[in-house]
Amino acid sequence: MDLNKETIKKIIFILFSAIAFYCALQNASVVIAVFFHILGLFMPFLLGGAIAFILNIPMSRIEGLLFKKDERFRSLHRPLAYLITLLLTIGVLTLVIFVVAPELGRTLRMLTDQIPDFIDSLQAQLQSLSSSLPEIQFWLTQIDIDWAALTQKAISLLQNSTTALLGSGFGFAGRMINGVVTFFVSFIFSIYLLLQKERLACQGKQVLYALLPIAIADRALEVLALANTTFSRFFSGQCIESVILGSMFFLSMTLFQMPYALLTGVLVAVTALIPVVGAFIGCGVGAFLIVIVSPWKALQFIILFLVLQQVEGNLIYPHVVGNSVGLPSIWVLAAVTVGGKLLGIAGMLLFIPLCSVCYALLRSYLKDRLKRRKIPPKKWSTQTKK
Numbered sequence: 031m032d033l034n035k036e037t038i039k040k041i042i043f044i045l046f047s048a049i050a051f052y053c054a055l056q057n058a059s060v061v062i063a064v065f066f067h068i069l070g071l072f073m074p075f076l077l078g079g080a081i082a083f084i085l086n087i088p089m090s091r092i093e094g095l096l097f098k099k100d101e102r103f104r105s106l107h108r109p110l111a112y113l114i115t116l117l118l119t120i121g122v123l124t125l126v127i128f129v130v131a132p133e134l135g136r137t138l139r140m141l142t143d144q145i146p147d148f149i150d151s152l153q154a155q156l157q158s159l160s161s162s163l164p165e166i167q168f169w170l171t172q173i174d175i176d177w178a179a180l181t182q183k184a185i186s187l188l189q190n191s192t193t194a195l196l197g198s199g200f201g202f203a204g205r206m207i208n209g210v211v212t213f214f215v216s217f218i219f220s221i222y223l224l225l226q227k228e229r230l231a232c233q234g235k236q237v238l239y240a241l242l243p244i245a246i247a248d249r250a251l252e253v254l255a256l257a258n259t260t261f262s263r264f265f266s267g268q269c270i271e272s273v274i275l276g277s278m279f280f281l282s283m284t285l286f287q288m289p290y291a292l293l294t295g296v297l298v299a300v301t302a303l304i305p306v307v308g309a310f311i312g313c314g315v316g317a318f319l320i321v322i323v324s325p326w327k328a329l330q331f332i333i334l335f336l337v338l339q340q341v342e343g344n345l346i347y348p349h350v351v352g353n354s355v356g357l358p359s360i361w362v363l364a365a366v367t368v369g370g371k372l373l374g375i376a377g378m379l380l381f382i383p384l385c386s387v388c389y390a391l392l393r394s395y396l397k398d399r400l401k402r403r404k405i406p407p408k409k410w411s412t413q414t415k416k
Contacts, residue, residue, distance in 0.1 A: 074212045078219030086224055087266050089115040112224055130296050257387045264383040272302035275309065275342050279316075282338065288331055289323045290316065304378050305366055309339060361385055 054061050069076075093111035223230065238247040276299025283291035298312035313335045321328035362382055369381030400410070 074215040075219055077212065078216035079223065081216060082220035082223035082227075083261070084265065085112075085115055085119065085220065086227070087262050088118065089224060108225055112221070126296060126300070129292065253387070253391065256390060257383075260386050260390075261383045264386070265379075268303055268305065268379075271342070272299045272308075275299060275302045275338070278338050278342070279335075282334055283331070286330065286334070288320060288327055288334075290319050294319070294331075305362065305382055307366065307370075307378075309335075309342075361389060 089111050092114050093107055096111070096114075235247075235251065238250055242250070276295045276297075279298045280291050280295030283294060288294075294312070294316040297315055298309060301308040301312035301315075304311070313332070316335075317328050317331055320331050362385075365381040365385040366378050369377030369379075371377070373380065
């Protein structure tokens with residue numbers, strides 16, 4: 031091997047990288063603590079970037095639809111589009127809060143009043159079957175619910191929780207203030223990103239082309255463009271699909287005269303933002319609310335959910351979200367599972383488009399490798415000739 035200057039640099043770089051990796055493994059706890067400390071310092075900017083990315087999806091469409099052909103006051107197009115987007119977002123959140131909060135309060139009060147009667151009714155129905163099934167009678171005699179004791183335990187738990195909350199009042203207040211400050215800084219940062227996104231993109235490209243080889247910079251920009259397209263299509267499609275599904279539940283439950291139609295529709299729409307498992311969470315909560323009023327209605331609701339879920343999964347979701355993610359179903363399930371384990375609901379939302387980007391890059395790389403190695407499709411294709 032020719033030990034020229036470039037080769038020596040590569041060898042030194044590899045040695046230092048191996049030493050740094052070994053030291054990191056030996057001090058893994060310190061490295062993790064430092065990583066999370068740095069992450070905490072940059073959290074307002076990361077959160078601001080996430081807010082800007084989400085708001086940019088409707089803002090770009092509003093700007094294109096309303097101001098595309100209007101050249102007057104061109105400098106005001108972006109601020110007006112942002113203002114319209116912000117007002118729409120606040121309006122939607124306010125509508126959800128004012129619809130859900132009062133209905134949820136009434137529901138909790140009704141549940142508090144109806145649960146004892148529901149238990150008594152359920153026991154009475156089971157006792158009516160005891161003549162044909164004597165073992166149920168024996169089981170019912172073992173059930174003895176002391177509602178007074180349960181109420182006392184609930185009051186004691188509430189008192190203990192209140193004491194603990196008051197004891198850590200200063201810490202809680204500090205966290206609240208820190209959260210408000212973080213959100214305020216993130217919001218201001220997101221405004222700057224949205225209003226200056228072209229200039230920031232230009233500056234980012236300058237940094238890439240100034241520090242990296244041209245081929246690597248081109249490839250990095252291709253990956254970023256693919257990630258932006260995939261994430262934008264996924265989030266916009268997921269929002270539209272959740273609104274459609276919630277509206278279907280509200281209309282169908284109103285048509286069949288089921289209780290809590292509005293609350294359940296909003297709940298399903300919100301939980302449907304979580305891929306794969308979100309709608310089932312809404313179904314579980316809705317069935318629990320309805321079963322207190324009428325077990326028969328709850329059974330009808332579950333059947334209705336299964337029907338609407340099939341319609342949504344086979345007709346609506348493929349057309350609304352479509353193949354924008356480009357990820358096979360098995361990898362969607364894997365992405366939701368891993369993302370949920372690592373980051374909770376946020377991980378479920380992020381890992382599907384993230385895995386989609388990785389899947390597209392890997393698929394492109396493998397196709398290029400097969401082409402360069404001149405391996406014919408008949409070697410790896412699963413299709414067989416008839």
